[in-house]
Amino acid sequence: MPKPIITLLTDFGTRDYFVAAMKGVVLNICPDAMLVDITHEIAPFSIPEAAFTLTQASRYFPKGTIHIVVVDPGVGGARRPLLVQTGGQLFVGPDNGVLSLILQDGTPSETRVLSNPEFFLPEVSRTFHGRDVFAPVAAHLARGASPDRFGPVLTGPSPVGFDRPVQTAPNRWEGSIIKIDNFGNIVTNFDYEHFSWVTSAPFECEIAQQIISTYAPTYCESADSQPVALFGSAGFLELSLNRNSLAASWKAGVKEPVELRRQDTADG
């Protein structure tokens, strides 16, 4: 039988003892867990980036994987700790939207409120639920405890952590920047499902008066100095400069709005 896989996704960085404490807690309860870091470098408190990264990464993991997500600006406050089951995987994290994107694809899911202290550390601090609540819960799940023992099913709406582009005119949409990746590519929230026309119709994509109107199917095909748009492996529209950081060149940050315009109609 393969070892249970537990992933960790946080905004804790890797300089502090936080992540190691969570791993120690897991291994105390479930010594044969296989721990995999998704990332610990989510921008502090950035729920959209966490939701995006979780969705992109989790789809490549086997069924049965348990994901711990701790981007939790409201720790110690009123937000609820959750357990979500969907697509054969389990997710634990706070009820602040970080788990919202994995729920938006029509797959059946069940969400529970983590309320059974039997699965928490004996003492739950007010500042570090990753260690005291989410890590031990994940470890007990990895050991085979049934989800229905962790708390009641959540009914009613959950916070949404991820903005979708908004249509502002017949052929205009305003979107946002989810993240700047390691190569300086700008990842927008324009998804292939709704905006695949960009691959074939004339368009303009604008950030702070800087405009891209070229679609390139691969990074390599762009002339070196010419920024292009392409759908990255994540299925979101990315703006890219071949072998250089477009984000640095454009001085674009995650706060900037992104306007997408379709140009093949009169009102484009």
Added chain:
Amino acid sequence: MPKPIITLLTDFGTRDYFVAAMKGVVLNICPDAMLVDITHEIAPFSIPEAAFTLTQASRYFPKGTIHIVVVDPGVGGARRPLLVQTGGQLFVGPDNGVLSLILQDGTPSETRVLSNPEFFLPEVSRTFHGRDVFAPVAAHLARGASPDRFGPVLTGPSPVGFDRPVQTAPNRWEGSIIKIDNFGNIVTNFDYEHFSWVTSAPFECEIAQQIISTYAPTYCESADSQPVALFGSAGFLELSLNRNSLAASWKAGVKEPVELRRQDTADG
């Protein structure tokens, strides 16, 4: 039987081949070791930060865990390589204070000088004892070699790597900054054991003429723009600005002294 756990704590960063070389050495000797990174981003040569991070992280790991600590400005010089047994765990690292905090809690311990070259790599370089001494020693311990085979028991004092606050007047103490964490919280060396009165008595905590006099039991309860003091999950007094970096806002670095004053007495 669970796999032996070996953790790594260094100031090597994660850009170089150093950490991977240590892991390769371990896996060559003990192929079923489970390797867990505590962190490799201790500030270069910062023994207090390493000692603090080790103590905080190690307490969450199971008995039998072996910790490798390599923050070692004196590598190649006269300092001795050590093996410490305490609390059911094993620690290997240089005799420069990085192992001093785990020894300060009254738990029985035994410290040995690593002197048996049978457990080192055949060739020991002068610059990389992490790979040539500490990694192979940890791997042999993980395979079950008895600690007494590694070298003689150390008697006499060991360097101390960690300053405690100093009382400078009846109600004044001067402490220091152990580290700035990933969220910009300032972790001081005022521990809960000696300074829990901060939670209930009036106080002032000052860094470079900037003063905090509010205690908040949780990050969330502070008004967004008001810095507060709280005992973090580590048991040390932290100074914090809700959802913002206090260290950046105050331009506070680890060199700055911290003064704590108790205010409910005449001489406060």
Added chain:
Amino acid sequence: MPKPIITLLTDFGTRDYFVAAMKGVVLNICPDAMLVDITHEIAPFSIPEAAFTLTQASRYFPKGTIHIVVVDPGVGGARRPLLVQTGGQLFVGPDNGVLSLILQDGTPSETRVLSNPEFFLPEVSRTFHGRDVFAPVAAHLARGASPDRFGPVLTGPSPVGFDRPVQTAPNRWEGSIIKIDNFGNIVTNFDYEHFSWVTSAPFECEIAQQIISTYAPTYCESADSQPVALFGSAGFLELSLNRNSLAASWKAGVKEPVELRRQDTADG
């Protein structure tokens, strides 16, 4: 039987979902793989740094280890994906020089072009072969698939990713900076095999008119403010300032040339 070891070496950074997606793909195919990160912080597209880091790290891993190397500026273009067998280990990566250094030591090797789509993900994107080609190939190798099933043997030359120093006069060589390590040491491409005379003969090593002429066998032996040259644990000449960053002090970056001069002859 020990678990198969798969290492990962990329320029993806650790903020994005890229590395986790590769690990998920591996674990889907080979659930008992032991994953070890070499580094994900190769400077973007830096083939020399990747080739150097791979060679240094891989030598410490057991026989049978499978290394995935993804520093791949040409992804989606004409470069070929390769599988190299040498020294009892397996390496997968693009044909752009990242695998060139492991081949230069006279050890027998066999290189194949990865062309059998049976071992790729069903859909291969144009932008992320790390996930779609190299990760699944490594996982199938870890499960025991024979290398000859992955594609034909490569004949003819392969790109070279790593410059060797060039002799410019009887006692002058021009070399380059491979990388600046985490401590600010400057790692040059002058190797011990060809330049061991530096340890015993008078020399000058110059970067941007700043000169070192002292060799020190260990970091500790240098006076604190005096930069020295030494052969690091990697076997390359490193320029170092004890407990300080020489790279920061000299403002030296990887683009700078390095001149080495031998001084014990008339034309030195």
